[in-house]
Amino acid sequence: MFTACKTRGDLGFTARPLSIVALAALLLLALWGSTPARVLADDQKAPPKDSRYVCPGCLTPVSGDADKCPECGLVFRKLEYICPVCSTTISWDTTVCPTCGQKFTPPAPGEKERRSAIARSVPEPRDFLTEPPAGEENDSMTVHGYSLSLWRTGKETTFGGRHPEINRFLEDASVTVQHLGIPQLSFYGAGMLISDPQFRPENTITFTLREAYLRYENDDATTQANAGRQFINCGVTRDFVDGLFVHQMIGDRLGVEGFAGLPVAAEKSDIEGDFEVGGRVFWRGITSDKIFRDFTFGLSARDELWDSRVIRQDLGVDFSWSPTWEVDISGHVYYNVVDRDFYDARATLQLRPTAWMNVTIDYRYIVPADLLPSNSVLAVFADDRRHSLELDVDVFPSDRVKIGGYVRGYYIPNESFNTQISGVQIDLGREVPYELGGTASLKHGETLKGEVGVQASLLAKAGMQKYQGATVYSASVFQFRIYEMLAYELTVDHTLKGSLDIHWEANDGKLYVRQNSATTVTATAGYSYQKKYTVTLGADYRSTPDFSNTGDVFAKLEVLF
Amino acid sequence: MRLPWVPIVILGACLLEACVFMGDVLHGTRDRIVFSHKEHLDPKVKGKAAEAKMCNECHFVTPKDPRGEEAAEPLEASCLVCHGEWKKSGDCDKCHTAGKDGALTYAPIDHPKTKFSHARHLERVERLEEHACQFCHPTAWSEGSDTGAVRLDQDREERWHGLCFQCHLMRTEWEHMACAKCHVDLSDRAGPRPLSRFHHNGDWLTMHGDQLIGRPDGIVLCARCHDKGYCTDCHDARDERKVRPELKYPDRPDRVFIHRGDYINRHAMEARENPADCIRCHGVAGFCKTCHEQRGLAEGSRATNKPAQGDRVLVLLQGGASSIIQYHNGNFASFMAPSSPEFHGKTARRDAVLCATCHDYGKETVCIQCHADPAVSNAAFGSTSTKGLPGGDPHPKGFRSSIPKNKPPCSYCHVIGALSK
Numbered sequence: 001m002f003t004a005c006k007t008r009g010d011l012g013f014t015a016r017p018l019s020i021v022a023l024a025a026l027l028l029l030a031l032w033g034s035t036p037a038r039v040l041a042d043d044q045k046a047p048p049k050d051s052r053y054v055c056p057g058c059l060t061p062v063s064g065d066a067d068k069c070p071e072c073g074l075v076f077r078k079l080e081y082i083c084p085v086c087s088t089t090i091s092w093d094t095t096v097c098p099t100c101g102q103k104f105t106p107p108a109p110g111e112k113e114r115r116s117a118i119a120r121s122v123p124e125p126r127d128f129l130t131e132p133p134a135g136e137e138n139d140s141m142t143v144h145g146y147s148l149s150l151w152r153t154g155k156e157t158t159f160g161g162r163h164p165e166i167n168r169f170l171e172d173a174s175v176t177v178q179h180l181g182i183p184q185l186s187f188y189g190a191g192m193l194i195s196d197p198q199f200r201p202e203n204t205i206t207f208t209l210r211e212a213y214l215r216y217e218n219d220d221a222t223t224q225a226n227a228g229r230q231f232i233n234c235g236v237t238r239d240f241v242d243g244l245f246v247h248q249m250i251g252d253r254l255g256v257e258g259f260a261g262l263p264v265a266a267e268k269s270d271i272e273g274d275f276e277v278g279g280r281v282f283w284r285g286i287t288s289d290k291i292f293r294d295f296t297f298g299l300s301a302r303d304e305l306w307d308s309r310v311i312r313q314d315l316g317v318d319f320s321w322s323p324t325w326e327v328d329i330s331g332h333v334y335y336n337v338v339d340r341d342f343y344d345a346r347a348t349l350q351l352r353p354t355a356w357m358n359v360t361i362d363y364r365y366i367v368p369a370d371l372l373p374s375n376s377v378l379a380v381f382a383d384d385r386r387h388s389l390e391l392d393v394d395v396f397p398s399d400r401v402k403i404g405g406y407v408r409g410y411y412i413p414n415e416s417f418n419t420q421i422s423g424v425q426i427d428l429g430r431e432v433p434y435e436l437g438g439t440a441s442l443k444h445g446e447t448l449k450g451e452v453g454v455q456a457s458l459l460a461k462a463g464m465q466k467y468q469g470a471t472v473y474s475a476s477v478f479q480f481r482i483y484e485m486l487a488y489e490l491t492v493d494h495t496l497k498g499s500l501d502i503h504w505e506a507n508d509g510k511l512y513v514r515q516n517s518a519t520t521v522t523a524t525a526g527y528s529y530q531k532k533y534t535v536t537l538g539a540d541y542r543s544t545p546d547f548s549n550t551g552d553v554f555a556k557l558e559v560l561f
Numbered sequence: 562m563r564l565p566w567v568p569i570v571i572l573g574a575c576l577l578e579a580c581v582f583m584g585d586v587l588h589g590t591r592d593r594i595v596f597s598h599k600e601h602l603d604p605k606v607k608g609k610a611a612e613a614k615m616c617n618e619c620h621f622v623t624p625k626d627p628r629g630e631e632a633a634e635p636l637e638a639s640c641l642v643c644h645g646e647w648k649k650s651g652d653c654d655k656c657h658t659a660g661k662d663g664a665l666t667y668a669p670i671d672h673p674k675t676k677f678s679h680a681r682h683l684e685r686v687e688r689l690e691e692h693a694c695q696f697c698h699p700t701a702w703s704e705g706s707d708t709g710a711v712r713l714d715q716d717r718e719e720r721w722h723g724l725c726f727q728c729h730l731m732r733t734e735w736e737h738m739a740c741a742k743c744h745v746d747l748s749d750r751a752g753p754r755p756l757s758r759f760h761h762n763g764d765w766l767t768m769h770g771d772q773l774i775g776r777p778d779g780i781v782l783c784a785r786c787h788d789k790g791y792c793t794d795c796h797d798a799r800d801e802r803k804v805r806p807e808l809k810y811p812d813r814p815d816r817v818f819i820h821r822g823d824y825i826n827r828h829a830m831e832a833r834e835n836p837a838d839c840i841r842c843h844g845v846a847g848f849c850k851t852c853h854e855q856r857g858l859a860e861g862s863r864a865t866n867k868p869a870q871g872d873r874v875l876v877l878l879q880g881g882a883s884s885i886i887q888y889h890n891g892n893f894a895s896f897m898a899p900s901s902p903e904f905h906g907k908t909a910r911r912d913a914v915l916c917a918t919c920h921d922y923g924k925e926t927v928c929i930q931c932h933a934d935p936a937v938s939n940a941a942f943g944s945t946s947t948k949g950l951p952g953g954d955p956h957p958k959g960f961r962s963s964i965p966k967n968k969p970p971c972s973y974c975h976v977i978g979a980l981s982k
Contacts, residue, residue: 146790148809150804150808150809152808168804170804170809172790172809174790190790190793192797192803192804194803194804208797208803210790210793210797211790211793231792231793231796233770233773238770240796240797258573265844275566277566277569277570277573279573279576281576299573301569309968309969310964318771320771320772328772330771330772331771332771337963338962338963338964339961339962339963340961340962340963341961344837346771348768348771348772350772360764360768362764362768366835366837367837368835368836368837368840368912368913368914369913369914371837371840371841371845371914372840372845372913372914372917372921373844373845374964374970375923375969375970376845376917376921376970377921377923377924377926377928377929377970377973377974378909378913378914378916378917378920378921378926378928379913379917380955380956380960380970381906381909381910381913381916381928381932381955381957382909382910382912382913382914382957383910383911383957383958384836384910384911384912384913384914386835388835390764392764406764408764410834410835412911414910414911415910415957415958417906417910417957417958424899424900426899426904426906426907428907428910428911431911433833433834435834441815451815453814453815459830459831459834461830461833461834475829475830476830477827477830477831479822481821481822483814483815484814485812485813485814485815497812499811499812499813499814500814501811501814503821503822503823505822505823505827507826507827507830518822518823518826518827520822520823522811522814524811524812526812536811536812538811538812540811542823544823544825544826545823545826546823546825546826554808554811556809556811556812
């Protein structure tokens with residue numbers, strides 16, 4: 001690997017000047033009447049035959065500490081380094097870059113002789129690689145993973161007058177085993193353990209297996225197969241599924257995928273009736289084709305039984321088409337087989353007119369009641385179709401700044417209806433709730449790196465809630481949030497971190513007795529070693545209608561292995 | 562209605578086969594160069610100088626291109642030095658997969674995709690003395706008769722990022738996605754795409770499902786940046802015993818989560834905007850009810866307001882249901898009066914999902930007694946009215962269902978005796 005490089009390092013010239021210098025050196029030697037033997041004598045060191053160093057001018061082996069080539073006379077410059085952060089030229093024994101402050105470990109004894117311009121000046125690649133590079137010629141089994149241990153404790157004051165104590169422990173872990181017997185086979189698993197006396201519905205310790213699948217992938221990744229519990233995104237299926245997934249490239253451009261299995265969300269249903277199956281065809285873009293670059297089309301079907309009765313039967317398709325790299329068109333259509341009705345359709349157009357702007361237009365049609373299980377009698381009453389249209393505009397004035405805004409409006413037709421007994425015509429009117437908001441974030445600093453962000457949004461009900469519902473009515477919501485996140489690298493290995501998040505929100509009243517606003521503040525401080533081990537301590541403060549002036553503290557340990 | 566699985570599976574298989582056939586056709590028409598490095602390389606050649614000379618016979622530009630500005634792919638002339646007779650004799654299929662009858666459309670890359678100088682890197686690689694090229698081109702010495710599989714762009718990106726990052730500290734560029742530091746052009750190959758495609762801009766949180774689909778690599782593409790468990794932070798929400806990601810990652814305020822802040826109070830308002838967004842992840846039957854019951858918000862969840870199951874409708878009709886007054890707008894009279902703005906029928910039409918969060922009890926659902934078929938409601942309450950109880954037909958215009966009337970939930974209202982215990 002590069003970390004043990006022993007060749008001559010950054011000598012600071014290119015091949016073309018190098019040849020000129022070599023030629024000039026030869027001419028100089030000729031004028032002086034010198035011979036290679038004389039040069040050798042001057043240098044008083046004959047290049048060892050087994051030397052690992054070669055002259056970049058003539059490829060002749062040279063000794064490790066030669067100042068010039070004994071063959072062609074090329075003069076070697078004094079060893080220099082290039083700071084990998086700011087590209088400043090620095091001396092070989094520099095420990096701190098004078099420009100950017102990047103720290104280097106002191107040179108080890110004898111390092112100068114090694115003439116390595118790379119190994120010491122470049123930190124380990126741990127920031128980028130949590131796993132060995134794919135394809136590395138190491139077929140032995142490797143295990144990597146992530147563990148998050150979180151403990152929270154505090155008190156809440158509920159509107160019911162109770163003061164329950166939060167005492168929650170969480171362990172969230174995932175593991176990847178590569179080269180499981182054969183190089184192409186790997187395993188991925190993730191699970192979560194929760195213990196919380198206040199957790200509903202009972203006080204128990206619960207373990208949830210979130211993912212667990214074996215994965216086969218051939219050497220060029222054209223064939224992939226997963227077997228086990230995994231997340232599937234295809235057609236109407238956007239669930240975890242216990243099943244089989246196959247991905248096959250046919251040539252460079254065409255690919256097909258297929259899957260079948262039992263949806264995990266239906267694990268409490270009748271197993272004989274729960275099934276999801278689907279597939280996808282996709283086409284990777286061709287350079288010369290200006291209108292048909294990426295295209296995908298997925299189709300899936302879902303069936304679920306409960307007490308031997310059908311509660312879900314859906315068909316769904318999704319698609320995506322990128323006629324050019326500046327335009328993406330995507331969407332989906334879902335059909336409820338039980339109600340014989342299309343209940344969810346979406347079309348999204350994403351435009352990138354310039355490199356610093358992104359515009360998204362999203363239309364959606366949805367019938368919420370069709371998402372109720374088919375054994376729910378309440379679906380009979382519903383006439384709740386709604387259309388939504390959203391416009392997002394994001395601009396990126398620089399690499400560090402991101403500004404965005406959005407507006408989303410709903411149109412709910414609400415058909416009028418007659419009551420059978422009274423014969424009263426009830427006109428529900430037209431409702432047009434809308435939401436608008438904006439965000440801005442700035443990444444700042446070099447040594448003390450951080451990000452500050454501001455978010456604001458307003459959800460206006462536009463009369464929708466005026467007479468509707470149970471406890472909630474006439475409620476629009478305004479939210480404002482500001483956060484700061486900082487990281488300071490003491491050394492390459494040691495990093496201090498911190499964050500502050502303030503979230504304030506208010507509704508337009510009549511909702512709760514105590515107050516109609518809420519403030520939540522979260523502050524954290526942490527320490528990270530080698531980006532692999534991170535300890536975070538923090539606290540939450542809440543002043544909300546349900547939990548007034550309460551809070552909790554937490555401790556978190558994250559380990560990458 | 563049961564879905565016809567057998568025809569669906571057969572149809573799917575046929576579709577798959579059609580795709581395979583289509584791929585064969587397309588694959589066959591795309592012109593490639595048949596070339597094996599293994600057959601052209603001399604394994605006995607070792608050492609930087611010798612290897613460089615050997616590679617240079619075809620890739621003649623790379624050692625002379627210290628700035629990496631020239632394409633490294635050999636021109637046809639390099640091949641014709643030895644194989645000129647094939648071209649003269651018209652044996653196109655010796656090299657071109659399209660053959661002499663096909664369209665010889667193969668065109669070498671005319672400009673580099675990455676700022677990379679072989680000349681500069683050859684100076685630095687320690688392993689130059691033994692198969693130096695293999696350090697970055699591992700398949701060059703081992704592949705069989707293939708079609709130029711050593712091209713970097715045909716290998717996975719992670720591999721090359723991993724190799725480069727071992728020496729080049731590109732953290733800032735990586736974080737800011739300043740790929741132009743190394744990549745001249747990301748728009749050409751199947752894998753790399755313009756950077757703007759990777760920005761999670763706009764309402765990414767609610768649209769990423771469809772936008773994910775927009776990538777031929779799907780979730781695999783996301784996994785290049787995100788840990789494999791990243792999705793599950795949010796996407797196992799149907800398990801009610803989970804912890805919101807905001808609570809797991811309080812130190813990451815920059816990450817976008819749905820339930821930030823005082824969501825317990827805000828959820829009712831946001832749910833009215835589009836209840837489908839809630840149901841899609843959480844469902845209705847269990848998720849809402851367990852919390853509502855715990856907090857005394859669900860039907861019959863409080864002892865003081867809890868009418869006996871069989872008395873519920875009678876209590877309602879007698880106007881004594883304190884729970885209605887407590888948890889619904891207006892008073893009992895306005896709640897029941899069709900002309901009132903607080904009439905419960907309006908809510909049921911507009912937002913049946915809202916009703917379901919507290920009242921969905923199967924054949925015990927509170928609505929049934931009044932809205933059932935006259936015969937059913939008469940049987941339940943001993944009425945002789947020909948119109949049944951005052952609820953009347955609740956079905957909206959255009960209502961359709963494939964469920965037979967004698968099957969639940971239709972049978973709750975449409976079959977006499979369905980209410981009998």
